[in-house]
């Protein structure tokens with residue numbers, strides 16, 4: 295009988311087998327399926343089309359706990375904090391994580407920070423991928439200097455008034471006059 299596993303998760307028995315074989319699991323994950331990453335994209339984009347390619351290579355760790363080497367490449371759509379436009383942030387993650395079951399096990403390691411907590415002995419690859427990509431993203435994403443973003447920044451006090459007019463400003467008046475509350 296197979297133990298039921300979480301959707302997209304690797305159960306403890308399968309995990310032990312992957313470690314014993316030193317196996318590599320490859321995954322392609324749409325950014326749109328990773329809620330926390332997708333939330334960082336401009337609303338109109340919401341991670342559409344962007345994809346992360348990940349490889350997880352399992353091995354027996356030197357300190358008595360199994361390890362997974364995670365390599366992720368791809369692109370994550372972010373909001374540029376200077377122009378608020380779409381910033382296509384390249385991602386390149388390469389980390390070696392020790393798999394532990396709780397904080398106590400993590401505390402006994404030489405490097406307690408490069409760990410991943412197993413849930414019921416199992417691993418959810420997409421969650422690990424998302425966690426590590428989030429950590430690798432810049433705190434304040436911005437287009438690089440010399441890109442169209444940099445050249446679009448207006449000097450202070452010289453806002454183009456042409457961008458300030460509001461073509462919908464008269465719409466509220468029209469709706470008020472023809473609205474359903476008119477019969478009172």
Ligand SMILES: [Zn+2]
Nearest residue numbers: 374377437443
């Ligand atoms: Zn920008």
